Amino acid sequence: MEEFLKLKPDHRAILTSSPEAFSAIKGLLQTTGYETVYNVERIGEQKTGMATFACKHPMTGDCLAIIYGISASDEPSHAQAPFDFGIGGKKAKAMHAYTQHFAMRTNNIESLRGHLESRGAKFLTPIFNSADQFGPLKQCFSRELLDDEWFFIELTQRDYDSSRIGKEKGTAFSDETVRALYNTKQAEFRDWLKTQKKTKMFESDDKTKSEMRRLLEGLEPKGFEKLVKPLARIVVNG
Numbered sequence: 755m756e757e758f759l760k761l762k763p764d765h766r767a768i769l770t771s772s773p774e775a776f777s778a779i780k781g782l783l784q785t786t787g788y789e790t791v792y793n794v795e796r797i798g799e800q801k802t803g804m805a806t807f808a809c810k811h812p813m814t815g816d817c818l819a820i821i822y823g824i825s826a827s828d829e830p831s832h833a834q835a836p837f838d839f840g841i842g843g844k845k846a847k848a849m850h851a852y853t854q855h856f857a858m859r860t861n862n863i864e865s866l867r868g869h870l871e872s873r874g875a876k877f878l879t880p881i882f883n884s885a886d887q888f889g890p891l892k893q894c895f896s897r898e899l900l901d902d903e904w905f906f907i908e909l910t911q912r913d914y915d916s917s918r919i920g921k922e923k924g925t926a927f928s929d930e931t932v933r934a935l936y937n938t939k940q941a942e943f944r945d946w947l948k949t950q951k952k953t954k955m956f957e958s959d960d961k962t963k964s965e966m967r968r969l970l971e972g973l974e975p976k977g978f979e980k981l982v983k984p985l986a987r988i989v990v991n992g
């Protein structure tokens with residue numbers, strides 16, 4: 755297998771339904787050993803934005819970004835979409851958290867993206883070439899995978915020893931990239947609000963399933979995708 759196809763989980767981004775849910779989940783993580791690696795009260799556009807708290811467990815290496823979408827009176831934030839519009843065609847009253855995206859880390863993001871594009875994958879953003887407090891950080895974000903969910907994947911390349919994150923103090927994300935993702939995503943969502951139509955990562959659900967299964971063959975630890983509910987729906991249960 756080519757080196758760039760060997761992937762590691764980098765982080766999972768979890769949307770929360772309210773400031774209360776956001777604070778409760780943040781509190782749980784802070785009290786169970788997770789170290790803060792990113793924290794902004796509001797980032798985004800003038801109109802809508804999000805609060806983001808990212809943290810990493812120094813022993814397990816698990817990294818989570820917790821997000822609360824801040825809507826405007828006349829426009830919801832895309833980060834509220836699962837709670838405002840539901841998933842799987844229905845709204846769940848008691849849903850307070852939703853896995854919005856799963857970031858997988860590669861040693862060569864250009865090669866991985868090119869490989870996926872040659873197989874028909876569509877990306878929402880270019881490759882953002884930035885840095886965090888540990889070193890160079892490149893990230894790009896796919897189109898959503900399903901019509902009735904809000905889930906997408908992220909590709910990440912960190913040109914430093916990522917095991918330092920959470921063990922040493924420092925920010926592991928870039929404001930510039932977080933803001934660019936938020937704003938691009940909100941523009942995409944604004945189109946969806948008008949048309950109820952999406953451009954998806956792959957053209958059909960069958961193709962999504964086969965391509966994601968193929969990509970996940972390179973992911974270690976094996977079976978991690980089962981911990982990412984919308985992805986498990988595609989590749990495990992689907």
Ligand SMILES: [Fe+2]
Nearest residue numbers: 767855857908
């Ligand atoms: Fe992310």
